[in-house]
Amino acid sequence: MGQKPAGVRERLDAEEWSRFWERGTLTTFEGHFSENYDAEIRDFWWSQFERLGPDAAVVDLATGNGAVALLAARFARENDRVFSITGVDSAAIDPARIRAAWPALAPDIDAIALRGGVPLEATGLADGSVDLVTSQYGFEYGDTAAGSREIARILRPGGRVAMIVHHADSAILSQAREGLRQVSMCVAEERFLRLGRRMTKLFRGLKPGPQRGGLNWTPGAVKVREELMAAAARLERHARRPEVLQEDAGFLEFVVPAVLRLLEQARGSSPANLERAWGEIEGEAEAYRLRMSDLVSAARDEAGMAQVQAEMEAAGLAPPAAAPLRYRGETLLGWTLVTHRP
Numbered sequence: 483m484g485q486k487p488a489g490v491r492e493r494l495d496a497e498e499w500s501r502f503w504e505r506g507t508l509t510t511f512e513g514h515f516s517e518n519y520d521a522e523i524r525d526f527w528w529s530q531f532e533r534l535g536p537d538a539a540v541v542d543l544a545t546g547n548g549a550v551a552l553l554a555a556r557f558a559r560e561n562d563r564v565f566s567i568t569g570v571d572s573a574a575i576d577p578a579r580i581r582a583a584w585p586a587l588a589p590d591i592d593a594i595a596l597r598g599g600v601p602l603e604a605t606g607l608a609d610g611s612v613d614l615v616t617s618q619y620g621f622e623y624g625d626t627a628a629g630s631r632e633i634a635r636i637l638r639p640g641g642r643v644a645m646i647v648h649h650a651d652s653a654i655l656s657q658a659r660e661g662l663r664q665v666s667m668c669v670a671e672e673r674f675l676r677l678g679r680r681m682t683k684l685f686r687g688l689k690p691g692p693q694r695g696g697l698n699w700t701p702g703a704v705k706v707r708e709e710l711m712a713a714a715a716r717l718e719r720h721a722r723r724p725e726v727l728q729e730d731a732g733f734l735e736f737v738v739p740a741v742l743r744l745l746e747q748a749r750g751s752s753p754a755n756l757e758r759a760w761g762e763i764e765g766e767a768e769a770y771r772l773r774m775s776d777l778v779s780a781a782r783d784e785a786g787m788a789q790v791q792a793e794m795e796a797a798g799l800a801p802p803a804a805a806p807l808r809y810r811g812e813t814l815l816g817w818t819l820v821t822h823r824p
């Protein structure tokens with residue numbers, strides 16, 4: 483990562499993650515999977531659950547709304563096993579809300595214990611009580627050295643660890659980097675949000691007159707409007723580039739129309755409503771920037787994985803095996819990492 487100006491945050495805190503999970507998405511990729519993780523991701527988890535005894539204890543770290551814990555519950559239900567499944571996360575997690583969003587999953591939701599406000603570095607679980615520790619796009623968000631010691635503590639001898647970790651070169655990460663580029667273009671390079679805010683103010687102050695739209699356009703307002711429209715055109719051109727469309731990072735697709743719509747409504751809106759609408763757009767832009775920065779900071783390249791592997795060994799786990807995970811046969815989606823407590 484390059485040097486960041488002081489005061490610019492890169493990580494989401496537990497409260498921000500809590501707000502994310504309140505939206506009811508099952509996996510961290512809102513809208514990308516029809517329900518839960520599928521294809522090779524599901525197959526990876528299935529292959530881990532198959533190795534477990536009939537009444538194994540499974541703990542999913544940084545579980546979010548419980549995607550991997552729910553896969554374990556489904557596996558157990560379909561294969562006559564009675565796993566005891568716990569998901570922990572430092573964010574607030576509300577099973578009732580997940581049940582309301584996913585009624586068809588109620589039997590599996592009822593079969594797992596989700597505990598919010600629980601960090602993966604200090605789960606509160608008993609020593610040697612767990613047969614399988616899982617985590618998908620979760621462990622790497624925490625303190626991996628302390629997390630490794632916690633895993634070694636809660637696993638029984640012979641107990642296993644299976645993870646999917648963000649890969650620095652995955653499709654998800656290239657989307658995240660494109661998303662950050664779009665935020666930076668919009669906020670810093672083009673000053674699009676600032677120009678839009680200024681334009682709404684100027685626009686509201688224009689007197690009726692014979693010019694465009696029945697308004698008396700001052701030279702200052704004409705200049706800001708031209709700058710704003712030129713910036714919008716450049717941003718839209720960027721968003722339509724084939725390589726950007728392929729990345730599917732739709733920040734500009736959200737923000738450019740939102741700003742232009744607000745401008746259209748500016749004269750008819752009360753100052754309080756306008757202020758609220760600007761607050762929402764700016765808040766969404768900052769939340770998106772933070773989510774993408776968080777992702778980029780959490781992802782691991784080969785050296786980053788080697789560090790996690792070394793931390794696990796130092797904590798007393800067997801040397802972990804890491805391998806790239808491809809989705810639908812081609813798209814790189816992460817690292818798998820497996821190990822056990824000797």
Ligand SMILES: C[S@@+](CC[C@H](N)C(=O)[O-])C[C@H]1O[C@@H](n2cnc3c(N)ncnc32)[C@H](O)[C@@H]1O
Pocket residue numbers: 496499500508509510511543544545546547548549550570571572573600601602603617618619620623624625
């Ligand atoms: C990208 S989400 C993944 C959630 C889930 N495993 C999934 O695949 O949908 C990362 C999660 O890690 C959690 N998290 C971050 N740091 C953590 C920590 N130190 N202890 C426990 N959970 C943490 C966040 O609250 C968030 O829910």
